[in-house]
Amino acid sequence: MTSTEDECRPAGSVPPPRATADRVRDTQALLAREVDCWVATADPVTGAPHLVPLSFVWDGSSILLATGERSIAGRGLASGNGVRIGLGATRDVVMVDGSVEAVPTGELDPAEADRFARRTGFDPRQTTSPYLFFRVVPSRIQAWREENELQGRDVMRDGRWVALTE
């Protein structure tokens, strides 16, 4: 993507752009540190966009989410249309595009489900309404702060961290 849409972020007085290796490191640290993210999906029937903050756990290679099986986000995640996830602040953003696999709560490795419950304070196995886990495997991750970081904002392409391959 060489979209110019992000030009509309004001530059102001900003520090120089980070090197790619720094962005990869910052991105991995953010994924490990954060508990909440913005999850954008699209309604498979109406085509309407949806957005909701959800808690997540990063295991080093995938983002584990959980939401109601019949919720708008749940239906969007299960639709096969993919997902886009935003983390961090609007001026220190990590943007993840990925594929989504729905995992019934009873089929997730109990140790992983325990970790999710411990970290997020919420156990999707113990809800009154049916929940699903969703495993998001990133294909592309972008990281940028201000306009001067739009160039070189890909930190992962085709599922590979850029700094490891370039």
Next chain:
Amino acid sequence: MTSTEDECRPAGSVPPPRATADRVRDTQALLAREVDCWVATADPVTGAPHLVPLSFVWDGSSILLATGERSIAGRGLASGNGVRIGLGATRDVVMVDGSVEAVPTGELDPAEADRFARRTGFDPRQTTSPYLFFRVVPSRIQAWREENELQGRDVMRDGRWVALTE
């Protein structure tokens, strides 16, 4: 919507839920104060969700955005599929659903365009690639912090602030 998707936010030790009038006041203050928001759209062709942080201006009744006419966000905003905008923090969120009107940069009231440029530090009338303004008129706005605020999170319904009508 009585979706249960948001149950997955951990409750923790949180303050008691705000009254509706307080949420309306907080929401209006956030809209007036913030410069950036998360803009979720859907690709009208592929159905894929998109998400990007963009700067905005709130005039008391609409959110003014600008992005590249040919960008993914621009195409999604122009698609007629609507938009969902998230503001604030993931645990102090304002979520806006609204209709979108594209406004060519030359057709926006110059005073309003000047205000946009001043506030965001970016003037869409002066880009090398073609930009559009997008006016988002909210139909529904939700505001919640933690799980205990999921009930009563509608602060605007059908384009009307709830506290003014209830």
